[in-house]
Amino acid sequence: MIRKRTQVGIVGAGPAGLVLSHLLHLAGIESVILEARSRSEVESTLRAGVLEQGTVDLLTRCGVGERLQREGFVHHGIELRFGGQPHRIALSDLTGGRAITVYPQHEVIKDLVRARVDSGGTLVFEARDVSIHDYGSTRPRIRYVCANGDQELRCDFIAGCDGFHGGCRASVPARARTEYARHYPFGWFGILVRAAPYAAELIYAHHDRGFSLVSTRSPEVQRLYFQCAPNDDTAHWPDDRIWRELQARLQTTDDWRLERGDIFQKGIIAMRSFVVEPMQYGRLFLAGDAAHIVPPTGAKGLNLAVADVYILANALAEFYASGRKEGLERYSAAALERVWRAEHFSWWMTSMLHRFEDDPFQHRLQLAQLNYVTSSRAAATALAENYVGLPLTDGMSSAGQSALAPEALTTLAHLAVSARM
Numbered sequence: 001m002i003r004k005r006t007q008v009g010i011v012g013a014g015p016a017g018l019v020l021s022h023l024l025h026l027a028g029i030e031s032v033i034l035e036a037r038s039r040s041e042v043e044s045t046l047r048a049g050v051l052e053q054g055t056v057d058l059l060t061r062c063g064v065g066e067r068l069q070r071e072g073f074v075h076h077g078i079e080l081r082f083g084g085q086p087h088r089i090a091l092s093d094l095t096g097g098r099a100i101t102v103y104p105q106h107e108v109i110k111d112l113v114r115a116r117v118d119s120g121g122t123l124v125f126e127a128r129d130v131s132i133h134d135y136g137s138t139r140p141r142i143r144y145v146c147a148n149g150d151q152e153l154r155c156d157f158i159a160g161c162d163g164f165h166g167g168c169r170a171s172v173p174a175r176a177r178t179e180y181a182r183h184y185p186f187g188w189f190g191i192l193v194r195a196a197p198y199a200a201e202l203i204y205a206h207h208d209r210g211f212s213l214v215s216t217r218s219p220e221v222q223r224l225y226f227q228c229a230p231n232d233d234t235a236h237w238p239d240d241r242i243w244r245e246l247q248a249r250l251q252t253t254d255d256w257r258l259e260r261g262d263i264f265q266k267g268i269i270a271m272r273s274f275v276v277e278p279m280q281y282g283r284l285f286l287a288g289d290a291a292h293i294v295p296p297t298g299a300k301g302l303n304l305a306v307a308d309v310y311i312l313a314n315a316l317a318e319f320y321a322s323g324r325k326e327g328l329e330r331y332s333a334a335a336l337e338r339v340w341r342a343e344h345f346s347w348w349m350t351s352m353l354h355r356f357e358d359d360p361f362q363h364r365l366q367l368a369q370l371n372y373v374t375s376s377r378a379a380a381t382a383l384a385e386n387y388v389g390l391p392l393t394d395g396m397s398s399a400g401q402s403a404l405a406p407e408a409l410t411t412l413a414h415l416a417v418s419a420r421m
């Protein structure tokens with residue numbers, strides 16, 4: 001067995017693992033990322049596309065936002081469509097100029113992988129049989145197998161950034177964790193289409209036939225979703241049926257038309273809410289989807305992953321700079337505060353917009369809520385500030401205080417300097 005050492009061993013090269021590794025590098029802290037998939041697979045998996053203002057600010061200020069700034073689409077509003085009418089939620093007007101940026105997750109991943117490779121970081125792709133050990137002690141270890149044979153990575157801390165199906169959370173004895181879960185009685189049928197953008201802003205449509213979403217990935221590729229049965233099969237949906245269904249759900253009284261394009265990918269995603277508490281066990285810290293899942297209606301998953309590791313990076317920087325453990329001890333509580341806010345928002349958006357079988361009472365409540373959100377400035381503001389994302393916190397501020405991303409980054413930069421001295 002080949003033995004190596006680093007300060008922080010990171011399992012998973014998704015947004016959580018890569019942003020963490022990059023932030024630690026800025027703070028002068030070594031890390032190694034172990035990823036089960038190949039680099040090309042990681043860089044080509046299409047998933048999220050909506051980045052909160054805080055995520056964009058963080059990526060930009062830590063030097064990986066150049067392409068994002070150039071190629072991302074800044075959206076200042078979204079449309080809620082119901083009763084055949086469009087209703088705009090003016091995100092920026094309602095939140096003091098904050099906005100969302102549409103920039104695909106796999107592009108974020110490419111930018112982060114390149115930044116780590118360029119700065120000499122260690123990323124091990126195609127790491128097999130990754131298992132974590134002794135995280136209850138001060139000498140955690142990660143074992144894995146790669147092209148060079150059996151390996152053992154000794155580290156001070158382990159970051160479990162291995163997504164919902166990864167092994168880190170499952171390695172914690174069941175008695176030590178509490179899991180909260182909700183499954184929804186529907187899924188999302190997603191398609192990728194070669195076509196020009198259908199609308200200037202995202203359209204979230206409520207309809208008797210079910211929810212649908214018009215989103216974008218690039219000037220040439222559009223992302224559309226519609227609510228389907230959770231156990232549905234893409235084979236049941238030839239292209240013509242998909243277009244007819246989407247047109248029916250997106251129909252407006254002034255006859256909005258959806259131009260057909262070439263559908264080149266179809267898939268069905270499950271809808272669930274999930275949180276594990278706590279998010280830390282000794283020297284194992286869970287972050288991102290490894291610790292929580294939201295239904296995609298609120299576009300929060302990637303953003304929550306970034307928010308988690310921002311807190312974790314600050315806590316680790318504080319530890320290596322001063323030996324203080326308070327930030328690390330507070331990590332779970334600090335991260336969970338934002339997690340539960342996002343869980344509520346994602347559940348609320350999902351409940352407001354989807355069709356629930358045979359529940360006319362719920363349907364009337366949804367319309368009442370949609371009418372309120374689109375007619376009351378206070379209600380629209382609540383939606384807007386959650387959608388663009390609450391300011392990132394560094395987890396170091398005293399209870400109840402939130403640091404805006406720029407100030408929080410200054411904290412990290414300050415700690416980075418201290419750590420190098």
Ligand SMILES: Cc1cc2nc3c(=O)[nH]c(=O)nc-3n(C[C@H](O)[C@H](O)[C@H](O)COP(=O)(O)OP(=O)(O)OC[C@H]3O[C@@H](n4cnc5c(N)ncnc54)[C@H](O)[C@@H]3O)c2cc1C
Pocket residue numbers: 011012013014015016017034035036037042046047048049050051105127130161162163164165166167190269287288289290296299300301302303304305
């Ligand atoms: C269709 C869809 C649309 C979405 N839209 C949005 C959106 O608009 N906005 C948003 O914010 N979020 C969205 N999300 C959610 C977002 O994609 C996730 O929340 C995000 O990817 C979480 O990042 P992560 O790093 O925690 O986990 P992941 O991205 O899942 O990364 C985990 C990594 O760990 C690796 N791994 C797993 N097991 C092991 C192991 N045993 N050993 C080593 N490596 C392992 C995996 O290969 C993977 O690369 C969407 C998700 C889906 C599916």
